[in-house]
Amino acid sequence: MNNQRNLILLSLVTGIVLMLAKFLAYFITNSNAIFTDALESIVNVAASSFAFYSIYLSSVPRDENHPYGHGKIEFFSVFVEGGLIFLAGSFIIVKAVYNIFYPSDLENILEGIGIIAITGIVNYALGAFLLKKSKKLDSLTLMADGKHLITDAYSTLGLLLGLLLLYFTGIRFIDTLLSLVLGVFIIYNGYKLLRKSVGGLMDESDAKIVEDVVEILQLNRKDAWIDVHNLRVQRYGTELHLDCHVTLPNYFDLNQVHSEVSEIDRLINENVTLKTEFFIHADPCLPKCCHYCSVQNCPIRSEPKTIDIDWSKELLVKNRKHFEYTKPN
Template identity: 25%
Template sequence: MTLQKRATIVSSSVAVTLVVIKLIVGIVSGSVAVLASAIDSGLDLAVSLFNLFAVTNAEKPADEKFNYGRGKIEAIAAVIEGVIITLSGFFIFYQAIQKIMHAEPVTHLDISIGVMVVSLVMTGALVMFLNHVARVTQNMVIKSDALHYKTDLLSNGAILVSLVVIYFTDFYLIDAILGILIAIYIVYSAFELIQEGVLVLLDVSLDDEIVEKIKEVIESEPGVNDYHWLRTRKAGNDYFVDVHLVFTPEMSLLEAHRIGDSVEAKIKEIDPKADWLINIHLDPYDDSDVNLEESKKFAG
């Protein structure tokens, strides 16, 4: 079992535990913040299960139907996760407004505070684990999950603060106020997930820093006179690079091919954790203008 798949199973298990605990205490205590957190944990569970499905399928090798693999499933998962988080934020906002309008008190504060402390500890440990897996694997789904649970960690901390304030001051309105703030933060944090997923689906180029390093590799390679049509994109942990390298007409194909292999090997060293798929076209002269005109004819 891969590390990223193990991470989705762990996050699902934590979500199940938190849903049960928070839902029971939220109903008993009447705390909108605890109930909102229980609902959010329920969505966490759904998302984690979907992430397990996404990771499992994204890891399948390329085949005759999916020639470039299924890495973009991770981007789809990130977009779906972002939308679900946004909807949960809107629901929490609605619940908080209802709390203000009806001014319902919060009861059983002792057990509510205890549950939120347990939730903070469990979520904090999960965030650290997911961050570690995300750094090791560079998996987009795990990055999204880590950000999601980090949002939970912060919101759970805010809920704990509200319960403590109510316990010592009887200022029940703080529960609804923090519920509104949590909702706003959740919706805001979801935007990054959706944006990153959509950009990958639209074949956004690799990070500027990586692209610059690719250019440095090509420009510093002896025997390469020039290059053009450098294009990059990513899907999951797969990094795609297409480029035309320009040589002299007198150079043998064998030598040009050797240089191309050298460039490819050096590009892969930029990020050894990524799975690079590099396509290098060998040009005996700079034919970028000719290729550009041909592409315009094809597009027209």
């Protein structure tokens, strides 16, 4: 967690320096397009400030009022960042439309291009670094901040190309057109972050995590695990909460059931990158399960096994035993 805080602090300090540089470029050029880039930098600083706090809060241990921990704050952090980006893009479009009717004189374009080019390079390098670290640390906050910085770098590249075209052609409307295009691009990226955060806050299932868990279970399944169903995943920051039902032979005693449940818990925690809390409900098998059950020398088998079932995400997330979707040959 200290690593995450240090990385966000680095992003925050860098964002402040780059914001000042972009506003300097705006003041010496009076370019509406450069002002657009500078305005987005304010969002970078505000988002990094909140991200710094969210990483601190997500590391606070569970308490009586927050039995699942404080990890959800990371989704709220992404929501704030996406909302700020969306608002910035909207303001940029409004100002660009204003400049269509009230254009401003441009000066010192080459000097402004030089300053903006440096900020774009720094933003891209820092964003790529944060994305790499976010995968290693499984941090949504670092991921959102890294994607935002890389998006900012791409928009800066488009801005630079447009400013160069403006410099060589002298067509001033290019400056306003750039602001409009960048504003729409920024709003779209803000929407994507908002969509991701709302999905997390609403406990939308993470398809990739579910697929990873199903693959682990499929590759390591034991004969006694007759089927797995009602598999659900919730994410709380850097922790996962999973629950499912596992069908076991109905003649297993409590010690055997506990052993199988513990084995599944251990298997998942050893093979996923996030700390995982696994709640498993054990179901007894029924005669209808026999046609896909692989238990050898079963003392209560009512019919031979006639079918093999490959576990898939679509099958395991359903809240029914597998005999309701398969029929014996």
